[in-house]
Amino acid sequence: MGAEATADPDSTAVRVALWRALHVLEDSEPHVMSDEIGLRLADVDDDWRNRPDMDPKATSSSRAGIVARARFVEDLVAEQVEHGVDQYILLGAGLDTFAQRRPDIAARLRIFEIDRPEPQAWKRRRLTDLGFGVPERLRLVPVDFETDSWWDRSIAAGFDPGRPAVVSSTGVAMYLTREANIATLNQLSRLAAGSTVAMTYLQPLELVGPDERAIRQVIERNARASGTPFLSFFGPDEMLRLAGESGFATAEIISADDQRRRYFADRADGLRPADSEQMLKATT
Numbered sequence: 001m002g003a004e005a006t007a008d009p010d011s012t013a014v015r016v017a018l019w020r021a022l023h024v025l026e027d028s029e030p031h032v033m034s035d036e037i038g039l040r041l042a043d044v045d046d047d048w049r050n051r052p053d054m055d056p057k058a059t060s061s062s063r064a065g066i067v068a069r070a071r072f073v074e075d076l077v078a079e080q081v082e083h084g085v086d087q088y089i090l091l092g093a094g095l096d097t098f099a100q101r102r103p104d105i106a107a108r109l110r111i112f113e114i115d116r117p118e119p120q121a122w123k124r125r126r127l128t129d130l131g132f133g134v135p136e137r138l139r140l141v142p143v144d145f146e147t148d149s150w151w152d153r154s155i156a157a158g159f160d161p162g163r164p165a166v167v168s169s170t171g172v173a174m175y176l177t178r179e180a181n182i183a184t185l186n187q188l189s190r191l192a193a194g195s196t197v198a199m200t201y202l203q204p205l206e207l208v209g210p211d212e213r214a215i216r217q218v219i220e221r222n223a224r225a226s227g228t229p230f231l232s233f234f235g236p237d238e239m240l241r242l243a244g245e246s247g248f249a250t251a252e253i254i255s256a257d258d259q260r261r262r263y264f265a266d267r268a269d270g271l272r273p274a275d276s277e278q279m280l281k282a283t284t
Helices: 011-026 037-042 060-082 117-129 150-156 178-188 210-225 236-246 256-263
Strands: 087-091 110-115 138-142 166-169 196-202 250-254 277-283
Touching (some): 060 196, 060 277, 110 150, 117 138, 138 150, 178 236, 236 250, 236 277
Parallel strands (some): 087 110, 087 166, 166 196
Antiparallel strands (some): 196 277
C-alpha cells in the first residue's frame, strides 16, 4: 500500500474532532457548535467514548474551549465574507470540517487547509471515502513546517496575497518555539489590508488559577510523554505587544471570559472554557 493509504491523522487532531462530537452527544443544548462530521473523518472504534481523554466531566473545560474557539472563528469568517473577503487559510487544519458543514459560506470562499503531508493525504482519502470529495474551492496544502514555506505553498495552490483573507491558527502556537511564533506573526502581518488573523495561544501557568494549574500540569506532562511538548506560552500583554511590533494595524485579546459571555451565558450544565487558552484577533 502507498503512503497515502497508510498515513495516520495527528492524535491531537483526532482528539479535537472527538471532543467536538462529544459536545453534541454529551452536553445539553444549545450547542455552541454542531460537528459530528469530524467523528466520521477520524474513523475511530465504536467504543471511542470509553477513551480516558473522553471522560465527560474531566474534559469539560477543555471541550468547551475547543468548541468556543471554533465557533468564534466560524462567526468571524461568516462576518468577513459579508464584507467581501473570499479567502480563508487554516494553519494546522487537522480534521477541521468547516468546508463540509458550512457549504453556504464555503461556496463563497477559496479555502486553504495547511497541514503536514501525511495527515493531509489521509484526510484527502477519508473525504473521498465518505463521499465529500475535495471540491475546487477547497485546497489541501501539504507543508513540512520545518523545511517548507506555508506562504509560498499557499500561493502555489492559488492563494492571492494581494487580496484580503481570514487566517485561523488554533491549537498551534504552543507547539512552536517563541521564535517561530514571532516569525509567523511577522509573516501574517504582510497579508493584504483588510485581512484578519485569529490565533490561539496558551498563557503561562502563573496566569491561571490553582485548580486549572493542576490540570494544565497533567496535560503538559502527557504532551511531553507523547513527543509533542508545549514550547511557548504568552501573556495577553506580551501577545498584544508582539502583534504591534509585527506590524498589525489593530490587535485585541479574546479571553476565556469573553467566550463565556458570548457562548456560555445562562447554561444550566456549568459548561465553561478554561482560562489557559486565549485568542489574538488582529487585523492588517
